[in-house]
Structures are given as structure tokens and as C-alpha cells.
Amino acid sequence: MQGLTWWLCNFRVCEVLFFENQKDRRVLVTLTNNTLPTLEDVARVARVSTATVSRCLNRPGQVSDSTRDRVMRAVEELGYTPNFGARALAAKRTFTIGAITPTMENAIFARGLQAFQETLNEAGYTLLVSSTGYDPQREAEQIRNLVARGADGLLLIGYERDPDIYAFLEARKVPYLLSWAHRPEEKHPAVGFNNCKSMTELTKAVLAEGHREIGIISAQMEGNDRATDRVKGIRVGLHEAGLDPQRAPLVETPYSVENGANAFEEIMRSAPQTTAVMCVNDVLAVGAMNRAHDMGLDVPLDVSITGFDDIELAKLVKPKLTTVHVPHRLMGSLAAQQLMRFVEKTEAPQIRNLASIVEKRETLAKPRKNVDIDLVLR
Amino acid sequence: MQGLTWWLCNFRVCEVLFFENQKDRRVLVTLTNNTLPTLEDVARVARVSTATVSRCLNRPGQVSDSTRDRVMRAVEELGYTPNFGARALAAKRTFTIGAITPTMENAIFARGLQAFQETLNEAGYTLLVSSTGYDPQREAEQIRNLVARGADGLLLIGYERDPDIYAFLEARKVPYLLSWAHRPEEKHPAVGFNNCKSMTELTKAVLAEGHREIGIISAQMEGNDRATDRVKGIRVGLHEAGLDPQRAPLVETPYSVENGANAFEEIMRSAPQTTAVMCVNDVLAVGAMNRAHDMGLDVPLDVSITGFDDIELAKLVKPKLTTVHVPHRLMGSLAAQQLMRFVEKTEAPQIRNLASIVEKRETLAKPRKNVDIDLVLR
DNA sequence: GGCGGAACTGTAAGCGCTTACATTTACCGA
DNA sequence: TCGGTAAATGTAAGCGCTTACAGTTCCGCC
Known part of the structure; x- marks a missing residue:
């Protein structure tokens, strides 16, 4: 048989x-x-x-x-x-939404995208995801790819990209929505949060504890407006408090725990008077915490450390990480709604700025006076 | 202008x-x-x-x-x-590979998929990912969807699925490859590792420390052969050591830190004599560690805890988690190679069983004698 | 019984592309 | 100069589907 x-x-x-x-x-x-x-x-x-x-x-x-x-x-x-291709060809409609993320390995994007997909699925749309590895070139390719595949709409992360890409989307009349960021001065449709302002809030909290010597660890800022805006947010905070933002040491490094650790050590060696290190995301912050521990520094007694995003990890490390909580799932699902409306009514979605809140946890505290940091650094 | x-x-x-x-x-x-x-x-x-x-x-x-x-x-x-659809229609070839994962929120899949995608991209293929939320129904839909979209080949996670699905793929002659699992007795093309055997190894390590009262926390085993095989692996280990596998308390719970924590408490309350809790993945294990801490139990002095997968988190928690390391990136990239070969030569790929190794870290140690656990439990 | 219109079904023209096959062009040596 | 071959290009037939339009069937009612 x-x-x-x-x-x-x-x-x-x-x-x-x-x-x-x-x-x-x-x-x-x-x-x-x-x-x-x-x-x-x-x-x-x-x-x-x-x-x-x-x-x-x-x-x-x-x-x-x-x-x-x-x-x-x-x-x-x-x-x-x-046959999907034939159907798309004849109907000029695919019920497919494309999303392009810098990476799939980052919990931040994963969580928001999951919500994005769930909302889409409920309405009968399919999500196509592809990732760029933070490479603008690859992003452009992927965008063309998804458009060629007949995506009815596109979800993009952040603002910063070649104007040609925007021109392409505009000319093709492909509905797109930016996310994970919100800049009040930009006119692109977006559902996100104000990275700069959120970080300024956190900076105020750090300053309120009495810190004056602050180090910054950032992801690479080239082409990454989230990182750029977050660093800017810190500087605005410092400036408003009457400090010189340019004095704060800054290390830029790709996103990983290990890199965060190395960046932390670099800062502490070059500016031993630092009492607080602010990181533009939680992963870098966790790396910094690890290295601090290895160097024999107590967090937060010797040095305070902060992150951004509030990934699950933030609550799991000890001490618990002070960070900025971002409503990823809400953002994903809102983005899906807006984008679908855009696609269906050819009506521009409203720009949404979501609230983020400072999660003050254990890694932030008043600085211990007169630490002989040089001792620690051998 | x-x-x-x-x-x-x-x-x-x-x-x-x-x-x-x-x-x-x-x-x-x-x-x-x-x-x-x-x-x-x-x-x-x-x-x-x-x-x-x-x-x-x-x-x-x-x-x-x-x-x-x-x-x-x-x-x-x-x-x-x-236009992609038109091209596929006329050429009957899409240079697209589909992958269907239970979830995108899990670092395990993300890491392997990233490697899978990178290898595919190098060879000029595009990857389409979709996720099912561990729902077999949804998996079937997504498979049909990707086939309809003209995927040249499919990557699926694990073995367990409705025979109809296999029949469908067979009838359509769609090349597919299973991954994240390897069962020597199955004949489906697969690139993965032996979940059962790996877990037996770990169990031996636990037993070698002198533990005899072992609790098990599993993800839901229904339709999830990875979880099933891992639990089986523990039982095989216990049996070989002359212990009765059925005596080991088992809690099944969806994959999350919080659930791991609750499951841990459940086990410790119902079987206070337990000196080691083995979890089928790291996330559950981290939850267990957290709850142990909250309950005032010292890990590993009062209770040892183990995980599986060796996600980044495993090295970040304190104490560091004892777990089984799986070569996710290697697996992803090997799977890509095999699948492409399959697609291009219509030649069945060889079945590959990758080695996993026990990572003995800090959460596993000899049990402290005579703990008065009842004291701890109020 | 016949008529109007609603409900259903069929016909056929594409959608944008690839490719087998036919045709044209270019080039070579005798 | 001319035939012959190879290279370049054109012609046109689909690929599997949707949908405008045309045709058919079926009612209810005068």
C-alpha cells in the first residue's frame, strides 16, 4: 500500500x-x-x-x-x-506585511515583533521578517526584496537610513511605519518612544543620587538613531544640570555582554573617578556589571550602573539592574494596527509616542565617598 | 523641485x-x-x-x-x-528557504536561526521565518503557507508532528530538514543533537555528586519532542543508576522564568527531601534559582539546579548555571548547507548528530547533609 | 405562461515574468 | 563574395490565479 x-x-x-x-x-x-x-x-x-x-x-x-x-x-x-505568487500577481494584494530588524538575536526586537505578528495574524495578515545585521546596505536590499515579494506594508526600525530608500518607498507608494523610536521633529509615520527624553529622565535620576562623574557606554552610533538619541539624552541631562557633557567619557562598542565588560574596564581605567556608568542598553550594562564584579568593584557602592530597555535579564541579574522600561509588546501591537489601517485605507497613521518609565532598581545608589579606586586597579 | x-x-x-x-x-x-x-x-x-x-x-x-x-x-x-511572484510563477524556483520555529522570543532558536540565515544568504538564498507559538495547528498552517509561497525547502524544529504534514511534504516533494533534535531511530533528515542522551550525561554528572533525590521541571511535553526526550534522558540516567525514575517528582509548565520559579517551589514543598532540581532548559532553571534564593535556600549548598541549552544567561546568573552546551550556530549553519544541497540535487541530506557537552558550573555541587528543609519552609 | 431581476456560473483577458524556439546579425574562411 | 556557424535577439506561449463581463438558471408574480 x-x-x-x-x-x-x-x-x-x-x-x-x-x-x-x-x-x-x-x-x-x-x-x-x-x-x-x-x-x-x-x-x-x-x-x-x-x-x-x-x-x-x-x-x-x-x-x-x-x-x-x-x-x-x-x-x-x-x-x-x-499558489501564492500567482494569487498576488492577479490580485495585486498579498496580505503580507514585511518587517526588517537589525537582528533577531536581540530580545528587544523579538518581543516587540512577536506582539506585532500576533496582532497581524489575528487580522489575517502574514508577517515576513528579515534581518540586516545592522548593515544599511543589507537593509536596503531587504527592503527591495520585501517590496518585490509584494509586501502590502513595511515595518522598519528607527529613522536613520539613506534618503534614497525613503524616496523609493514614497515613489512606490509602499506604506511603511517606523518603530522603536519617536522623534517629535520627524514627520515619518512612527510608533515608538522618545529615546532621547527617556534617557534624560534616567540621567536625572542618576544625578539625583549625587553622581557627578558619569561614564557612557554606547552601541555604535553610526546609522543607529536609537543609540545616538540615548547618548544625546544623557548629555542633555548633564547639560541641564550644569555639567559639561563633553567631559563624560564615552566608549562605543557593538552590542554584546563581553563588549560591555571591556568598555566598562576601559572607562574605569581611563577615568577612575567615575562613580556611575550609564549604558545605552541592558546587555552592555550586564557586561559592565560582570566586569565590575571581576575587578572587585561593588555595584552600586563603588559604582552605579544603568541600562535601557528592561529586558527580562534586567530583573534576573544581581543586583537588579536600574533601567528604562519600554512597552515593547504594546508598541508591537499598536504598530501592527496602525500599519494595517495605513495599508487598507491608504491613510497615513498617526504618529504615536509611547511612554517609557525609569525602573529604579538596585544598581543605582548614592556614590560612596572617597573610594580609592586606584587601589582596586592595582 | x-x-x-x-x-x-x-x-x-x-x-x-x-x-x-x-x-x-x-x-x-x-x-x-x-x-x-x-x-x-x-x-x-x-x-x-x-x-x-x-x-x-x-x-x-x-x-x-x-x-x-x-x-x-x-x-x-x-x-x-x-516582481517576485511573477518570477517564481514563471521560473518555478524562488531561492527562498522557509523556517518555522515555535517562537522567536527564545534565544535558543534565535541564535541558531541567525547562523542558518547567514549561511543561506552567502549562497544567495533568502530566509522566510514564521513562528507557531508551540501550536501544532498553526505549524501546519505556516507550512502550507510557506509551500504556497514557493519555498524551495523547509526547516522544521523537532520530530513530533501530525503524520499528515509529513505526507503532505512528501507528496509535494518539498525538501525539508528537521533540526534542534536527533533521534537515532528516526529516518527523517535531521541535523541536531540527541536530547535524550545529552540529558543522561548531565544526569550522570548530578548523580556523581551524590544526589539521590532529584526533581524535574519540564516544559510542556505534549507535541514537544525536545522536552520529552530530555525528561526521558533524566529517567534513563536514574534508571541506570538503579533508582526508580517514577519517584522523581515532575512538574510540567510553559517556558518562562516565572513558571520555573513556581515549579521549583511546588517541587520543594511536595518533596522537601529533594537535593537537586534538573530543568529541561536554562530559562526554567534561572526561575528556579531565583525562587530558591527567595525561599532562603542556598544554591548549590541546599539544592543543586541544572539547565539545558547554555544560553548567554547561564553564565550571567550567580552562581553560574550548570547546563548542557549545544552548538547552536554550528547547527544552524550545517542545517543550511544540508538543506541547500537537498534542494539543489534533490539528494537526501545525511543525518547529523552533533555533540553537546555538559558545562559543569557553580549551581551543581555535593548535597549538604541533613538540611532541615522543613525549617526553611516555615 | 411569460417576464424581470436576482443569484449563480462561465468565458476570457490579463497580472509580470521566463524560456523554448524562431529569426536575425556578425563573423569567418574559402 | 558567399555559405555556414555561432552569437544575439525577438516572438510568443505559458506559469496559476483573479475578476470584469457575459451568459445562464431560478424565482416569484402578474
Whole structure:
């Protein structure tokens, strides 16, 4: 029987004859090159035109009950699945939304995207995700790729990208929405939060504890407006407090725990008087905490450390990380709603600025006076 | 000028006349419904047939230099991007690989997939990812979806799924590869590791420390062969050591830190004599560690805890988590290679079993004798 | 019985691309 | 100069689907 099944794979059911007597049901078969069954095959089996089959699948209400039954049975029989490309070609609509993220390895994006996808799925859309590895070149490719694939709309992370890309999207009239960032001065449709302002809030909290010597660890700022704005936010905070932002040591390094650790050591060696190190995200901050521990520095007694994003990890490390909480799931799901509305009504979505809040936890405290940091550094 | 550009969007360049004198270059334009430019538009502008344009794009060697220049200039001029659906329809080939994961929020899958994608990209393939939320129903949908989208091949996680799905893939002759698991007795093409055996190894290490009262925290095992096999691995280890596997308390709970914590408490309350808790993944283990701490239990003095996967977090928590290291990136990239070979030669890939190794770190130690655990539990 | 209109179904023209095959052009040696 | 071959290009037939439009069927009612 196994053999027969296999053998039948090389045929295609061509016609099914139904008799009153259910037991006398014959199947006509033709030899084919064994490709997927098509609408036409279904039509043939159901003894209707391809148009009717198509209607059955897309607007079942327009078809009579008996016909629909017959067609559905044929669909079942053949295991028919519509060819997506052909459908998109003919209907000029794909019910697909594309999202392009810098990386999938970052919990931040993963969480927001998950929510984005869930909201999309509920409304019958499919999400296509691709990642760029923080490479603008690759981002441009992926955007073209998703547009070529017929994405009805696009979700992009952040503002900063070649104007040509925006021109391309504009010219093609592809609805797009930016996320994970919100800049009041920009006019692109966006659902995000104000990275700069959020960081200024956190900086105020740090300053309120009495810190005056603050170090900064950032992800690479080139082409990454989230990092840029967060650093800017710190500087604004310092400036407003009457401090010179340019004095604060800054280390830029790719996003990883290990790099955060190294950056921390670099700062503490070059500016031993530092009592607080602010990181533009939690992962770097956790790296900094680790290294602090290895160097024999107590957090927060010797040095306070802060992060940004409030990933799950922030609450798991000890001491618990002070950071900025961002409503990722809300953002994802709101973005999905706005983008779908945009796609369907060709009506620009409203720009949304979501609130973020400072999560003051254990890694931030008043600085211990007169630490002989040089001792620690051998 | 801005206005002009916008206005021009509603037209389509129809013909470009080149004169010797570069400055005298005129553009003929027609009013269109402002859709994407097509192959035909390019052909018209370049004054060649659509076949030639197609060849230019796909097999440039077959076209003379001068023609190719002209065509490429037209492509540039119009900002032409081939329509993916149409291309797939005509060529019956998409250079797209689909991957279906239970979730994107899990670092485990993210890391392996990233490597998978990188290897694919190098070879000119595009990866389409979609996630199921551990729902078999949704997985079936997504598989059909990706097949309908013309995926040349599919990457699936684990073995356990409705036989109908395998039948579907078999009948459609869609190359697929399983990953994140390897069962010697199964014949499906797979690149993964032996979850059961790996866990037995770890169990031996736990037993070697002198533990005899072992609790188990698992993700939900229904439809999840990774979890099933890991639990089985523990039981095999216990059995081989002459212990009764059925006596070990087991709590099944969805994958999350909080759930791990609750499960840990449940075990310790119902079986206070437990000296080691083995979790089927690191996230559950970290939750268990947290709750242990909250309950005033010292890890590993009062209770040892182990995980599985060796996610980044494992090295970041304190004490560091004893776990099983899995070569996720290697697995992803190997899977990509195998799958591409499968797709291209229609030749079944070899089944690969990757080595995993026990990472003995700080959460596993000899049990402290005679702990009065009841005291701790109020 | 016949008529009007609603409900259903069929016909066929594409959607944008690839490619087998036909045709043209270029180039070579006799 | 001319035939012959190879290289370049054009022609046109689909790929599998949707949908405008046309045709058919079926009612209810005069």
C-alpha cells in the first residue's frame, strides 16, 4: 500500500465520477510531471470553471451551497493549496506585511515583533521578517526584496537610513511605519518612544543620587538613531544640570555582554573617578556589571550602573539592574494596527509616542565617598 | 523641485531618447496608474524585447555588452525591481528557504536561526521565518503557507508532528530538514543533537555528586519532542543508576522564568527531601534559582539546579548555571548547507548528530547533609 | 405562461515574468 | 563574395490565479 501511494504521487487525479451509490466511485487519472495541483485541477474534479473555484475560496457567499460543497471536497481530495505568487500577481494584494530588524538575536526586537505578528495574524495578515545585521546596505536590499515579494506594508526600525530608500518607498507608494523610536521633529509615520527624553529622565535620576562623574557606554552610533538619541539624552541631562557633557567619557562598542565588560574596564581605567556608568542598553550594562564584579568593584557602592530597555535579564541579574522600561509588546501591537489601517485605507497613521518609565532598581545608589579606586586597579 | 518629483511619480517614463550630445536627452512620458515599473517598461526604455531584459538580469553573459549597458541604464533609470511572484510563477524556483520555529522570543532558536540565515544568504538564498507559538495547528498552517509561497525547502524544529504534514511534504516533494533534535531511530533528515542522551550525561554528572533525590521541571511535553526526550534522558540516567525514575517528582509548565520559579517551589514543598532540581532548559532553571534564593535556600549548598541549552544567561546568573552546551550556530549553519544541497540535487541530506557537552558550573555541587528543609519552609 | 431581476456560473483577458524556439546579425574562411 | 556557424535577439506561449463581463438558471408574480 505504501508503494501504491508513492506511485500515485506521480499521477494527478483528473476527474472524479460520483455516482448515487457511494461505493461506486471511480477516479480518472492522468500521468503528470507531479507538480502541485492547480486551480484548474480542482475545477476539473469539481466539474466547474476555475472562476467558481476561485470564488469559493475567496468569497464563498457568492457560490451556491451545493457547488461549494463539491469544490471543497475536490480541494480536500487533491490537497490543493493556492499558489501564492500567482494569487498576488492577479490580485495585486498579498496580505503580507514585511518587517526588517537589525537582528533577531536581540530580545528587544523579538518581543516587540512577536506582539506585532500576533496582532497581524489575528487580522489575517502574514508577517515576513528579515534581518540586516545592522548593515544599511543589507537593509536596503531587504527592503527591495520585501517590496518585490509584494509586501502590502513595511515595518522598519528607527529613522536613520539613506534618503534614497525613503524616496523609493514614497515613489512606490509602499506604506511603511517606523518603530522603536519617536522623534517629535520627524514627520515619518512612527510608533515608538522618545529615546532621547527617556534617557534624560534616567540621567536625572542618576544625578539625583549625587553622581557627578558619569561614564557612557554606547552601541555604535553610526546609522543607529536609537543609540545616538540615548547618548544625546544623557548629555542633555548633564547639560541641564550644569555639567559639561563633553567631559563624560564615552566608549562605543557593538552590542554584546563581553563588549560591555571591556568598555566598562576601559572607562574605569581611563577615568577612575567615575562613580556611575550609564549604558545605552541592558546587555552592555550586564557586561559592565560582570566586569565590575571581576575587578572587585561593588555595584552600586563603588559604582552605579544603568541600562535601557528592561529586558527580562534586567530583573534576573544581581543586583537588579536600574533601567528604562519600554512597552515593547504594546508598541508591537499598536504598530501592527496602525500599519494595517495605513495599508487598507491608504491613510497615513498617526504618529504615536509611547511612554517609557525609569525602573529604579538596585544598581543605582548614592556614590560612596572617597573610594580609592586606584587601589582596586592595582 | 520637490513638487515636480512628486508629480512625476504619477507618470511613467516611456521612452528615453539618447543623442550623441549628452545634454540633449529627452524623456517621453505617459500617464499611468502609477504602479511599479515592469520588465516591459524597461524593455521599452532600452529599446529591446522583454526576453533580452530578462536575460540581462538572469544570465548577463548571453547579452552583448552594449545592449547590457543600455538595459542596465534603463533599470537604474526606472528603479526597476523584478516582481517576485511573477518570477517564481514563471521560473518555478524562488531561492527562498522557509523556517518555522515555535517562537522567536527564545534565544535558543534565535541564535541558531541567525547562523542558518547567514549561511543561506552567502549562497544567495533568502530566509522566510514564521513562528507557531508551540501550536501544532498553526505549524501546519505556516507550512502550507510557506509551500504556497514557493519555498524551495523547509526547516522544521523537532520530530513530533501530525503524520499528515509529513505526507503532505512528501507528496509535494518539498525538501525539508528537521533540526534542534536527533533521534537515532528516526529516518527523517535531521541535523541536531540527541536530547535524550545529552540529558543522561548531565544526569550522570548530578548523580556523581551524590544526589539521590532529584526533581524535574519540564516544559510542556505534549507535541514537544525536545522536552520529552530530555525528561526521558533524566529517567534513563536514574534508571541506570538503579533508582526508580517514577519517584522523581515532575512538574510540567510553559517556558518562562516565572513558571520555573513556581515549579521549583511546588517541587520543594511536595518533596522537601529533594537535593537537586534538573530543568529541561536554562530559562526554567534561572526561575528556579531565583525562587530558591527567595525561599532562603542556598544554591548549590541546599539544592543543586541544572539547565539545558547554555544560553548567554547561564553564565550571567550567580552562581553560574550548570547546563548542557549545544552548538547552536554550528547547527544552524550545517542545517543550511544540508538543506541547500537537498534542494539543489534533490539528494537526501545525511543525518547529523552533533555533540553537546555538559558545562559543569557553580549551581551543581555535593548535597549538604541533613538540611532541615522543613525549617526553611516555615 | 411569460417576464424581470436576482443569484449563480462561465468565458476570457490579463497580472509580470521566463524560456523554448524562431529569426536575425556578425563573423569567418574559402 | 558567399555559405555556414555561432552569437544575439525577438516572438510568443505559458506559469496559476483573479475578476470584469457575459451568459445562464431560478424565482416569484402578474
